Amino acid sequence: xxxxxxxxxxxxxxxxxxxxxxxxxxxxxxxxxxxxxxxxxxxxxxxxxxxxxxxxxxxxxxxxxxxxxxxxxxxxxxxxxxxxxxxxxxxxxxxxxxxxxxxxxxxxxxxxxxxxxxxxxxxxxxxxxxxxxxxxxxxxxxxxxxxxxxxxxxxxxxxxxxxxxxxxxxxxxxxxxxxxxxxxxxxxxxxxxxxxxxxxxxxxxxxxxxxxxxxxxxxxxxxxxxxxxxxxxxxxxxxxxxxxxxxxxxxxxxxxxxxxxxxxxx
Amino acid sequence: xxxxxxxxxxxxxxxxxxxxxxxxxxxxxxxxxxxxxxxxxxxxxxxxxxxxxxxxxxxxxxxxxxxxxxxxxxxxxxxxxxxxxxxxxxxxxxxxxxxxxxxxxxxxxxxxxxxxxxxxxxxxxxxxxxxxxxxxxxxxxxxxxxxxxxxxxxxxxxxxxxxxxxxxxxxxxxxxxxxxxxxxxxxxxxxxxxxxxxxxxxxxxxxxxxxxxxxxxxxxxxxxxxxxxxxxxxxxxxxxxxxxxxxxxxxxxxxxxxxxxxxxxxxxxxxxxxxxxxxxxxxxxxxxxxxxxxxxxxxxxxxxxxxxxxxxxxxxxxxxxx
Numbered sequence: 001x002x003x004x005x006x007x008x009x010x011x012x013x014x015x016x017x018x019x020x021x022x023x024x025x026x027x028x029x030x031x032x033x034x035x036x037x038x039x040x041x042x043x044x045x046x047x048x049x050x051x052x053x054x055x056x057x058x059x060x061x062x063x064x065x066x067x068x069x070x071x072x073x074x075x076x077x078x079x080x081x082x083x084x085x086x087x088x089x090x091x092x093x094x095x096x097x098x099x100x101x102x103x104x105x106x107x108x109x110x111x112x113x114x115x116x117x118x119x120x121x122x123x124x125x126x127x128x129x130x131x132x133x134x135x136x137x138x139x140x141x142x143x144x145x146x147x148x149x150x151x152x153x154x155x156x157x158x159x160x161x162x163x164x165x166x167x168x169x170x171x172x173x174x175x176x177x178x179x180x181x182x183x184x185x186x187x188x189x190x191x192x193x194x195x196x197x198x199x200x201x202x203x204x205x206x207x208x209x210x211x212x213x214x215x216x217x218x219x220x221x222x223x224x225x226x227x228x229x230x231x232x233x234x235x236x237x238x239x240x241x242x243x244x245x246x247x248x249x250x251x252x253x254x255x256x257x258x259x260x261x262x263x264x265x266x
Numbered sequence: 267x268x269x270x271x272x273x274x275x276x277x278x279x280x281x282x283x284x285x286x287x288x289x290x291x292x293x294x295x296x297x298x299x300x301x302x303x304x305x306x307x308x309x310x311x312x313x314x315x316x317x318x319x320x321x322x323x324x325x326x327x328x329x330x331x332x333x334x335x336x337x338x339x340x341x342x343x344x345x346x347x348x349x350x351x352x353x354x355x356x357x358x359x360x361x362x363x364x365x366x367x368x369x370x371x372x373x374x375x376x377x378x379x380x381x382x383x384x385x386x387x388x389x390x391x392x393x394x395x396x397x398x399x400x401x402x403x404x405x406x407x408x409x410x411x412x413x414x415x416x417x418x419x420x421x422x423x424x425x426x427x428x429x430x431x432x433x434x435x436x437x438x439x440x441x442x443x444x445x446x447x448x449x450x451x452x453x454x455x456x457x458x459x460x461x462x463x464x465x466x467x468x469x470x471x472x473x474x475x476x477x478x479x480x481x482x483x484x485x486x487x488x489x490x491x492x493x494x495x496x497x498x499x500x501x502x503x504x505x506x507x508x509x510x511x512x513x514x515x516x517x518x519x520x521x522x523x524x525x526x527x528x529x530x531x532x533x534x535x536x537x538x539x540x541x542x543x544x545x546x547x548x549x550x551x552x553x554x555x556x557x558x559x560x561x562x563x564x565x566x567x568x569x570x571x572x573x574x575x576x577x578x579x580x581x582x583x584x585x586x587x588x
Contacts, residue, residue: 053484077487084481090342091477091532104475105487110468157486 001079001160001192002028007059008049010216018057019045020216027194029160032187034203035196036227037213038237043196044085046213047165050194051082077105081154083147085165085196095141095149096134099124102156124155127182143170151179161192168199180206200253204228205246212236224251269530273543277324280547284320285312287554289562319447322455323553323567324546326444326508327518329459331545332538333501334519336466339473339534340497341406344524345582347575348383348505349516351410355417356386357502357509358440362421365436366428372454375439379506382417387502389413442513443567444553451511458507462500463542469496470534477532515568517575518545518552524582548574 005025011018020042027033035043048054050061052068061068063079081102102124103117113121125131128148138146147170154162162183168176176199183193184206197203203210204224212220212227214236220227228251230243240256256262285297292300292308300312330348337346348354360382361375369378393409425436438446466473472493475483483490508515522544523537530536552570559565 048481051485053481073484073489074487077485080485082481082485084479084485087479087482089478090338090344091527093532097474097531097533101475101478101486104471107471153486 001064002026003050003063003161005050005059005061008056008061009058010045010049010054011057018216020049023218025211027161027192029192030187030190032184032193032195032207033209033211034207035194035211035213036200036203041213042216043213044165047163047196051080051163074105077157079159080161080163081157081159082163083150083154083165083167087150092137092139095130095136095138098138098149099152099156102153105157120158121156124152127155128152144172144175147171161194163194165196166198167195168197200228204250204252228253269540273540277543277547280550281320281324284323284550284554285316287558288316318449318452319444320550322447322452322511323444323550325455325459326512327549328542328546329463329504330508330518331522331541332463332466333504335523335537335541336473336497337501337519338523339477340494342477342479343406345407345579347517347519348501349514350407352386352390352413352417353383353502353505354509354514354516355414357383357506358514359417359420361439361510362424362436365439366424366432368432370435372450376454376458376507376510379510380503383502383506386413386417387498439513441566442515443556444512445564455507455511459504462503465496465500467538469493470538473534513568515571517571518549520575521548521578524578
């Protein structure tokens with residue numbers, strides 16, 4: 001599996017500026033790539049473009065050499081799974097039903113779930129530690145449980161690429177770490193994972209590569225050490241930061257309060 | 267399956283009640299005898315008057331119920347209903363125009379109503395898109411109300427301008443109800459409704475995904491634009507066929523889907539067949555009530571469905587705003 005974007009430009013109807021300009025990107029099996037950047041920087045647009053959900057003004061996105069628009073939705077869903085940033089539904093689904101939707105693309109329109117579908121759903125539920133919630137109604141779940149259920153649904157698709165758009169936004173520290181550990185374990189098993197996140201420090205510790213987006217442009221791409229540089233981040237986020245390595249070498253970013261802190265760290 | 271069996275029994279009992287009640291009340295035994303033997307004393311009333319009426323009310327009710335359930339998943343709003351979204355009103359305009367132009371044949375009125383219904387739902391969509399947040403549930407209902415008001419005005423305009431003999435036909439049709447039901451209207455309706463009903467049943471899993479929203483649905487493998495077109499066309503066609511044979515009857519698409527989702531859960535594979543049976547039974551009973559409540563005067567059946575539907579709408583509105 002290799003997903004590649006070349007010179008991708010997206011402009012939404014009636015917008016005066018590009019949501020994404022000339023973006024270059026690629027991800028292959030066994031890679032965890034983080035996409036970071038300020039709000040409105042184009043992260044979600046990049047995700048949408050990569051999945052063929054945003055109209056491309058220029059450039060190409062190809063999955064295994066074939067243009068993303070040429071893939072049928074059903075075929076694509078067997079290779080790429082998305083956990084969107086926001087999602088709500090008016091109905092009172094049960095957790096098992098939501099995760100079962102991950103098997104949609106693997107069944108005919110009127111076909112019932114087969115043994116392999118049920119096995120995939122069970123595996124996904126276990127991996128995300130939501131097996132005990134199976135018959136719970138979704139409106140009774142906490143934000144963190146709902147998030148893990150949605151990730152389980154994506155895993156039930158048995159994808160080769162998992163795309164997570166700000167997956168830890170509603171998670172506490174423990175669940176946040178558990179999620180990154182889970183994804184990193186899956187990546188160790190050959191899955192490719194693209195994670196949009198605001199958490200630069202977790203991106204630094206888990207991702208092999210980081211893509212920094214600002215104003216719809218890729219302003220830096222490379223290893224955490226190459227991208228997470230204090231003067232670059234201070235400029236992009238419009239706030240002074242300091243960068244210090246952890247013992248294992250992963251750079252960690254600290255936003256500075258104005259005044260003494262700044263002179264101390266810089 | 268068990269739920270379907272129970273609903274089938276309820277539907278059968280509702281139909282029996284629909285056959286027994288009327289200007290001349292009959293005992294269930296008399297009804298059954300009349301159904302079994304053509305020579306029974308009340309065979310003519312049952313076979314030629316009440317049976318087509320009950321059959322038409324049942325299939326129209328079932329179709330409106332399934333349309334409501336499908337639209338609720340499509341626009342992701344439990345308040346959606348062909349009537350509240352303005353589709354019925356649009357279909358009404360189409361039908362009245364056809365009647366006023368003297369094109370009011372049994373087959374032509376549904377086709378004109380279909381065109382009107384499609385225009386109405388396109389207009390509702392455009393209006394809610396203007397408001398920015400696309401498909402915001404409450405804006406969509408508001409757009410439906412506005413379009414209904416507009417179609418009401420359009421119907422009045424068409425009636426005012428129609429020649430006298432067509433005016434009478436249009437008025438008779440506008441009052442709505444099943445008093446003109448015959449086996450031919452049942453046949454016309456079934457011919458129009460059969461394919462869209464099958465399409466909606468076959469879209470059960472697509473409806474599950476559509477209710478999650480555009481992005482989740484697409485990433486799970488649904489061709490959402492195509493699925494949405496199928497649901498629009500099918501629900502508009504069902505609504506149009508219903509409006510053509512019995513006028514504008516509101517709220518049928520609201521009651522059964524809401525009640526059954528609480529019991530069976532939202533999976534459409536289970537929900538839609540159950541909604542068909544329950545909504546059919548509901549409209550048969552509503553029609554029976556309309557015939558008998560103010561005897562010998564017959565109330566329009568839409569009055570009865572509104573009396574049940576409006577309080578339910580209030581409860582649902584309160585719940586979605588929470």
